[in-house]
Amino acid sequence: MTDSEHSSYVEWIAREARRPVVMDAGARDRLMAAVRAEPVPHRSFVSRVGNAFQRFAEPRSLTLSPARSTLLAAGLVGIGVFAGAVMTNRDGRPTAGQPPVAAVSKLPVSDTFVKFSFVAPSAKHVTLVGDFNDWDVSSTPMTRSGSVWTVVVPMTAGRHQYSYVVDGKSWSSDPNAPSAPDDGFGHTNSVKIVGRGSTS
Amino acid sequence: MSDDAADVQRVLAGDVDAYAALVDRYYDRCARFAVRMLGNRDDAEDALQATFIRAYRALNRYQERDRFSAWLYRILVNQCRSVAARRTHRERVFVREEALLANAPDRSQGWAGEDEEFVQRVLNELDPLLREAFLLKYIEEMSYEEMSALTGVGVSALKMRAKRACDRLRERWEKIKND
Numbered sequence: 001m002t003d004s005e006h007s008s009y010v011e012w013i014a015r016e017a018r019r020p021v022v023m024d025a026g027a028r029d030r031l032m033a034a035v036r037a038e039p040v041p042h043r044s045f046v047s048r049v050g051n052a053f054q055r056f057a058e059p060r061s062l063t064l065s066p067a068r069s070t071l072l073a074a075g076l077v078g079i080g081v082f083a084g085a086v087m088t089n090r091d092g093r094p095t096a097g098q099p100p101v102a103a104v105s106k107l108p109v110s111d112t113f114v115k116f117s118f119v120a121p122s123a124k125h126v127t128l129v130g131d132f133n134d135w136d137v138s139s140t141p142m143t144r145s146g147s148v149w150t151v152v153v154p155m156t157a158g159r160h161q162y163s164y165v166v167d168g169k170s171w172s173s174d175p176n177a178p179s180a181p182d183d184g185f186g187h188t189n190s191v192k193i194v195g196r197g198s199t200s
Numbered sequence: 201m202s203d204d205a206a207d208v209q210r211v212l213a214g215d216v217d218a219y220a221a222l223v224d225r226y227y228d229r230c231a232r233f234a235v236r237m238l239g240n241r242d243d244a245e246d247a248l249q250a251t252f253i254r255a256y257r258a259l260n261r262y263q264e265r266d267r268f269s270a271w272l273y274r275i276l277v278n279q280c281r282s283v284a285a286r287r288t289h290r291e292r293v294f295v296r297e298e299a300l301l302a303n304a305p306d307r308s309q310g311w312a313g314e315d316e317e318f319v320q321r322v323l324n325e326l327d328p329l330l331r332e333a334f335l336l337k338y339i340e341e342m343s344y345e346e347m348s349a350l351t352g353v354g355v356s357a358l359k360m361r362a363k364r365a366c367d368r369l370r371e372r373w374e375k376i377k378n379d
Contacts, residue, residue, distance in 0.1 A: 009373040010366050014338040016319040020228055021235045027245050028227055031252055032220055040214055041259040129352070134258050135278045137352065138266070163352070171352040 112194055114155050116162070118174065121147035123166045128153065130162030130189075137165045161189040204268035211259055219259075223252055226269065229340075230276050236335050237280045239324045247283045251276045273340075274350050277332070284328060322372060326365055333361035334369075 116128050126149040128140040142149035142164075149164075161180045163171045173179055174190035204225070210218035230251065234244035254275050255262075262271055323331055336347045337358075344355045351358070 010338075010369045013319055013322060013369055014334075016316065017236055017323065017335070017339050018232075019316065021232050021241075021244075021316075023231050023235075023241060023245065023248075027231075027248070028223065030245075031223060031227075031249050034249060034253055035219055035223075035256050036216055038253065038256055040211075040216060041257060042212060042214075134254055134261075134275055136258075136261070136271075136274070137349070138263070139261065165352055169348055169352070169354050 112155050112157060113152050114192065114194060115150060115152045116142070116164075116174075118142065118149045118164045118172070119147055120149055120164070120166055120172075123149065125167060127165045127168075128162060129165055129171075130160055130192075132156070132160055132162070137168060155192075155194045157194050160192045160194060162192060163189050202268070205264050208259055208262055208264075208268065211256075219256060222268070226272055227252075230272070233273075233276060233335060233340060234280055236320070236323055236339060237328075237332060238283060239320060243283050247276065247279045250282070251279045254279070270346065270349065277336075277350050280332075322369065325372065326368055330361050330365035330368060333358050334365035337362045 118126055120126050123144075126142045126144075127137050128142055128151055129135045129137055132153070132155055133139045140151060140153060142151040163173055165171055173188050177190040177192060180189045180191050204222065207218045207222050211222075227248070230248055231244060234247045234251075235241055238244050238247060251272070255272055258275075262268065323334075326334065332351070333347070336342050336350065337344070342350075344358050347353070347358050348355050353361075
């Protein structure tokens with residue numbers, strides 16, 4: 001048998017598999033009925049603020065008189081001094097090194113905060129993915145401190161599966177947590193049990 | 201602003217019907233992937249419903265800078281994995297054995313089954329890892345970089361899986377020809 005016969009068979013399979021599939025006639029109606037039974041999602045406060053900032057950050061020309069320029073500069077210096085005071089502990093140590101609490105808009109509202117830590121010395125960036133953020137590789141970035149990456153996230157009580165994504169490509173389970181059963185696709189996620197009102 | 205982004209804005213403003221437009225735009229393509237991946241329409245409908253509901257619930261987290269289709273597909277791929285994982289091992293073995301038996305070459309019909317059922321059975325015989333890579337590459341016609349972003353698997357591993365899937369399909373062809 002020739003390579004072209006082999007390839008044409010694979011191409012035939014692909015061509016046939018590309019044909020549209022016919023679903024049950026009522027499937028889409030059932031789906032929309034389920035959607036309508038859900039509460040309407042609303043743009044979150046953080047998202048609105050983000051969009052407003054995006055509009056604010058768009059480049060535009062601004063003409064100021066010398067007096068107004070002086071006032072603006074003084075105001076900016078004041079903001080800088082205030083921010084420095086807020087972001088510094090009483091003993092003068094900066095708070096920037098502490099793991100961030102993930103943006104409220106990205107995760108379910110909960111009073112339970114969980115700290116995730118992952119050792120990845122050669123990683124350029126690491127994110128946390130799990131059922132609590134729809135496995136979104138961009139929504140929960142972790143912060144580096146030496147070779148350890150950390151993030152604190154609010155979580156609902158229950159059993160959660162999660163993984164770490166290194167440099168946007170490589171998924172790793174947590175070596176210090178129990179593993180979920182293999183999902184049949186070669187991935188083994190980690191499991192976190194969160195109690196009500198607990199913090200870990 | 202894209203049609204998708206505009207529809208998302210309308211939903212977030214309270215217009216649920218705008219979500220129907222998003223569903224109409226992507227349902228068929230998602231259905232094709234789910235059916236080819238899971239091997240039957242019942243499981244596929246479960247995965248589709250879970251996908252679109254989860255996307256709806258999370259719509260206020262969707263970032264306009266991301267392509268809606270890519271975001272939706274990432275949810276779909278994970279939902280298909282979840283649905284597949286929920287099947288018991290026994291069920292999966294049964295389906296696989298059933299497919300092998302049912303797909304024994306039928307000499308009376310020559311090269312049997314140039315139809316959807318035959319193609320689906322051939323796909324079902326592939327390991328899920330290989331099937332997923334084959335479908336994303338050759339059916340959804342994604343780049344390896346897009347596949348990597350969806351699956352969390354490295355590009356080189358995905359290339360290897362797609363190649364192995366093609367090798368398995370070629371072996372299948374050999375078997376049909378030789379039997």
